[in-house]
Every structure is written in structure tokens, then in C-alpha cells.
Amino acid sequence: MDRNKLQLGLIIVSFILSGCLSQEIRNRNSQGQNIICFGDSVTFGYGVAPGDDYPAYLQKLTPRPVINAGVDGDTTFLALERLQNDVLDKDPRLVIVEFCGNDFIKKIPKEDTLKNLSIIIDRIQDKGAMVALVDISSGMFFQEYRNAFRKLAHEKGAIFIPVVLSKIITNPAMKSDFLHPNARGYKLVAKRIYQGILQYIK
Template structure:
């Protein structure tokens, strides 16, 4: 515009102003949406400890949701992820594990020889057993730190802590940020209470586990990038 004559500037304004007015709201909405999605992405992808990892093994560590209770063989979310990425994923899930039990079990596992990425999904049994929130997240913090000490990048999956209000969501997010773990919030969001997606009150069915795999896939894809 700095190189246009005054006459050409007027012609330019007359030619394009109607289009600008006509599509103003479309442009504005698109701009706002772009900013929103950018910061949403940025908020869930901060600096990740041990990324990229030099390990070789992908491990899923957690409770019955990792085991895949409620699914048919091969349709738990861990198996679905292994199939999608064409890579073995060691399933180190134990049904009923609280964070304290998982922490004790972590010390005795012999699978952390060359971990690349460890998916951690715990906390649901703590909530069901009314274990104090602070104890739950202290245990989770220790679990994440110990896994990171083996050189692995951690992918923390959140679960809901409450029926009406979720007392876990902010705690999970803050923990992931503080310890530099990748994070997927509340993997059961949209599943709980939906009989078409759940096999019982707390475990998904095949459809539900596929949704969990869909939520985890884009973040895990980044972590597996060389």
C-alpha cells in the first residue's frame, strides 16, 4: 500500500471494502478459533523430560483401565495403540491398583531396562476408596519421577475425580507441567454414564476403549517421533 498512488488506494479500498465487511465475522471467528486451538495445543505440550528418549520399550503402567477390563481380546486401548503404531507395548496394568500399590509394584518390576515412553494411568481406585487427594498425587509424583530416572518420557493420562465436580483435573495438569510429563486429560470424559460406551459403571467397552486410544494417539505419536 505504501507504493500505491492516492487514486489507486481509493480504488483498492472501494474494491475490497465490501468483501471485508461481508466476511468480517467469518475472519474474526476464524482468527479467534486459531488462537484458541494454538494455546490449547501449547497448554498440553510443554517441555517433556527425556524427550526424545534413547530407550526402546513402550510400557503402559496402571490399573484395570490399562489391563482393559470390559473389552474383548485385542480391543483394550493399549492393544489398539500397539496396532496403530506397529510397535509392541508392554502392558504392566494390574486391576484394582491404587497409586500406593502401583508405587510398591514399580520397585519390583524388571521391565524398565530400556524404556522409551511409559504411559501412566492411575488414580481411579484412589478416588473410589476415598484416599486423600494429596496422598494420591504424592504417590503419582513419585511414580513419575522414578520412571523418568530410568530415562523414559512419561505420558500421564488423567481420570475423573468426582461425579459432579472433578477434583483431579487441575491436580493432574499441574503435576504433568511441574514434572514435565506429556498429558492427556480425563480419558473417561464423555464415556462415564454412556451405556453405549461402558461395560459397567467404571470400565469402558470396546467402543469406549477405542475413544481412549483416539485421545492418546496424537500425543503418543509425538513422543515416538525420533
């Protein structure tokens, strides 16, 4: 292979790996003030005391105000009903969207879940805020959603944060029950989410 072509190829690969060719995130210059964590029991902090939920740990990592808009048991249908009051009216800069567990448990078709998430993302972005879509798949849990979430985030110009529960739900020392982290687990979730959003909230 020609040496120049090889060097060019290596440069292209390095750009890809470093994220220089990453997608454009919609509303990156958002003028909103708040980071809003919009989700179900994983966002709410099921199984731990107040202050041990992931939004509380996230608040310790960023000077920007963080609002916990998680509701235990929420589906994407219920999330749509409270989107205006709990998110859009709260001056969002970035909304971290975490849903699908209850849709899966209640046997809501995946197509409906993705449709609802698409609407949620559109409405948040129309408000002028960024969206980060969280993938809670881990091991055998919710794997069928992972690629669909990644694709949806790419299509919408949203940040994609993969497998935040990896090695948490499968580790008894990191969880409070079968599906929820404990304080130690939520702290790790917050760190992973922070790493995913850091470059967009500076």
C-alpha cells in the same frame, strides 16, 4: 489499538494455540524401546476380552512395542511396589500412567495419591523415559483430580492427556459397567492417548 500491536498479539495467540509455546517434555530423546501402559483396571482392560483393552488398540496405531502393565484394583501405593519389575526393568521409552480411580474408591487422601504419582513420575524419568499422565475424570467422576494432575504434569515435564473417558462413561453404548469402557470405549481411549503422544514417539 495500533495495527502492529494487534498483529503481534494475534501471532502470539496463534503460537499458543498451536502448541509452539508448550512446555518442554523431559526425556524427549529417550533411547528406550517400549511404550508401557502402567495403570489400573482401565489399563488392564476390565470388562472386555484380551485384545480389546486400550493398550492392544494402541499397539495397532504405532510400530513401537506396547506393553500392558495394568492391574485390576491397583492403587498408587500398590503401583509403587511393582514399578521396578513392571516398568523400569522393561526398557521404557514412554510410560503412560493411569491411576486414581481406586485411590478415590478406597478413600485414599488426594494428597497421598499425588505424592505417590510424583514419586512414580520421578523414578520413571530418572530411568530416562518420558511420562504421559492420563486424566480419567469425566462428568462428575474424579473432577477434583483434573487440575491437580495437569499441574503435576506441568511441574514434572510430563505429557498431560486430559479427559480420556469423556463421553464414554456417560454413554451406555461405550461402557461395560458403571466405571469401565467396553471394547468400543477402549478403542476410543487408545485413539485419544495416541493423539496425545504421537509427536513424542515419532
